[in-house]
Amino acid sequence: MxxxxxxxxxxxxxxxxxxxxxxxxxxxxxxxxxxxxxxxxxxxxxxxxxxxxxxxxxxxxxxxxxxxxxxxxxxxxxxxxxxxxxxxxxxxxxxxxxxxxxxxxxxxxxxxxxxGSHHVPSAGIRLGPVTSAEHRVALRSPRLSDASAWQTLRLRDQHLIEPFWVSSPKSWSRRHTEGAWVDEFLHMRKEARAGRALPLVIEVEGRFAGQFNMEHIDWGAKSAEVGVWIDSSLTGQGIALAAANLLAEYVFDILGLRRVTAPVCVDNRQATRLVQQAGMQREGTMASYLDVGGRRKDHDLWAITSTMWAAKSARDSNSTAS
Structure with missing residues (x-):
């Protein structure tokens, strides 16, 4: 300063x-x-x-x-x-x-x-690419031009996403117009500029394939919370895990955060499997934590620290070398 x-x-x-x-x-x-x-x-x-x-x-x-x-x-x-x-x-x-x-x-x-804007660029971030299941996977900042792809995937995968997404009085289709994407984009950019969030898009072979957002960044505690969704046609191929590893490397090794958490609905088996593979540990269950899919549901709190990430990275490197 x-x-x-x-x-x-x-x-x-x-x-x-x-x-x-x-x-x-x-x-x-x-x-x-x-x-x-x-x-x-x-x-x-x-x-x-x-x-x-x-x-x-x-x-x-x-x-x-x-x-x-x-x-x-x-x-x-x-x-x-x-x-x-x-x-x-x-x-x-x-x-x-x-x-x-x-x-x-x-x-x-x-x-x-x-x-003093707490180290987080509001645009122009690109992490990767890495290869997963013969696909090139990268994370990048969102763009206004992502509107059409975002709308298409979210409407198509409504039955998979909505049960675990924050409830709203608006219908799913009204929440996923191109104008809604513009509003979300501007809000994400504002939060990023303030150092409170790191919004990212999952890109597979150069096309929009989901989102991986880090929010509620607390620079005093060096902590944050993450959330992710991905194109259902790409699940089961390790793509979300590859994106998670890219993000973890960036937030722990570059931004210097110490702890990242993920609240996961107890019914969301796919997300539970992902956070386990990413090296997160379950710390407990938060009763009636969030209103998702039209009603309040219990969520498990998963977390990973910079120390845990370093240990996981070392294990992964050793297994790759052997």
Whole structure:
């Protein structure tokens, strides 16, 4: 996170609402490669650089003073709107770091948000491919163009999916229009951007074949919950297990999560078999846990930790080598 308290009085880089044109006038020295950090697809100022609004300038005397009174669209109004400055207070020449810190936080907010977005890209993820039953299996981010394939598979496999899917007052067909996919896509992208979810599509031989979503990500506890469904014509070929292994490798080895859980309806034998093969352990039964298929049902809680995943990976590697 950018620290406004670390001030270099002779090197200022104001961040002015995303307008890079203001940077030139306030840079008193070039920003070298070592003064930049990279996060995701963006490049940001290193923490030793201070983010100041354009109404401040260096007078060369080692002190900061306002260059001109703030206008109606100036810093004072921005601070009032954001709650960093109380009404009735004025923008006095700063005699301490309080105003500088507040202004730095205000103007660096979009960049701090991107830097601290908890490591999860909101799009463009692709894991794999790996081979299972002579099929190339991959996981990727969902696309708007998946609407037709998603609708076709979900309507065709209604009798297999709906008994274990969260209940809704809407009919299954109304829940699976192309417009419904657009709504789901936008919601998934929002959750991913907030670092709360990792939505993924199962792709087999380059075509949409199901979904494998990680939700309820808790970065403090380093935990998450997963759910999966797959094209019924591809079951029994190890494809869902291959996808599960791709996801586990990513969330444990790359994202650094420590624990992943999966609530599985006690009647869902196919899902129970999958979580067992994936190395998860049953921790107990949650009575009347979710309303699925039109009524509340008991669900078993299955879980795998990063330690369990590492042990399973080692066993799989040894068995492959032998």
């Amino acid at each position: 950018l620290a406004a308290e670390e001030i270099t009085l002779h090197t200022f880089f104001p961040i002015c609402a995303g307008d890079p044109s203001t940077n030139t006038a306030y840079n008193t020295s070039p920003i070298s490669a070592k003064n930049r950090i990279h996060a995701g697809s963006g490049t940001f100022i290193q923490v030793r650089m201070i983010c100041l609004p354009p109404c401040f300038r260096d007078l060369g005397s080692g002190r900061l003073t306002p260059s001109s009174p703030p206008s109606s669209s100036g810093v004072a109004d921005r601070l009032l709107q954001s709650g960093l400055l109380a009404r009735g207070e004025s923008m006095k020449p700063p005699r301490s770091l309080v105003v500088l810190v507040a202004a730095g936080k205000l103007y660096s907010r979009p960049y701090r948000h991107r830097i």
